[in-house]
Amino acid sequence: MVNKPIVEFKSVNYSYDNQGYQIKNLDLTIFKNEKVGIIGANGAGKSTLLKLLLGLLNPLYGEILFNDILLNKKSLSRVRDKIGYGFQDPDNQLFMPTVYDNIVFTAKQKKIPEDKCREIADKVLLDVNGEELIDKPSYKLSGGEKRVVSLAVALSNEPELLVLDEPTVGLDPKSRRKLINLLNNRQETFLITTHDMDMAYEVCNRVIVLYKGEVVADGSNIEIFTNKELLTKTNLEMPLQLLYGV
Ligand SMILES: Nc1ncnc2c1ncn2[C@@H]1O[C@H](COP(=O)(O)OP(=O)(O)OP(=O)(O)O)[C@@H](O)[C@H]1O
Secondary structure (H helix, E strand, O other): OOOOEEEEEEEEEEOOOOOOOOEEEEEEEEEOOOEEEEEOOOOOOHHHHHHHHOOOOOOOEEEEEEOOEEOOOOOHHHHHOOEEEEOOOHHHOOOOOEHHHHHOHHHHHOOOOHHHHHHHHHHHHHHOOOHHHOOOEHHHOOHHHHHHHHHHHHHOOOOOEEEEEOOOOOOOHHHHHHHHHHHHHOOOEEEEEOOOHHHHHHHOOEEEEEEOOEEEEEEOHHHHHHOOHHHHOOOOOOHHHHHHOO
């Protein structure tokens, strides 16, 4: 069976300041059930791409579709409802007083009863091995705990697509391993930006390389990390080495 597209970027361009493009003519289709990693140097445009998908930024040209729905002001809340997003900086996400309040924020907006909210929070915290954090004040969380809670928030609306911006940053090796195991057991489609190549290799089945706002390589994780030919699409010899200087 052929998988259906879940996300489509069609000739998307974005510029923060009209001086140059941070996303250039981006054509990208992500299919249901894919586990996609986006890698690229600092400033390559990874977070910008995610913000466009979430409607936090609007394309200057081009269009973005989610499940065949054109992303615009009218469809935005319907689309957002289906996407779980883990911010690059969890402090931007955890604005409520306690972990519990953060997780059930959206559910409460939808007037879901308290006992059901508690069920949701218990379930997602169990999923991320963070049960003991439920009543903790947000300001008392460690950096790694914030990451875990941010992931729980992202999972709280049973998303069709999980979007995580550099999810392993700040995690100790044990917490990082837990996250990798967790992602390997998830069923939803996901899109992750990361500099953690080993994580991308382990959890993704497709990897996209962004370079100055353009896709310069796109293939299975094994191809991308092992096949030099595939990485020379744009006259960049050994882009991974060029991209990262390693
Ligand atoms: N709010 C902003 N205003 C102006 N320029 C911005 C803004 N945010 C990002 N940029 C610029 O857009 C480009 C892409 O930034 P983006 O944050 O998408 O990169 P990234 O690939 O996520 O980088 P990193 O790996 O460092 O998180 C960079 O050149 C950055 O300086």
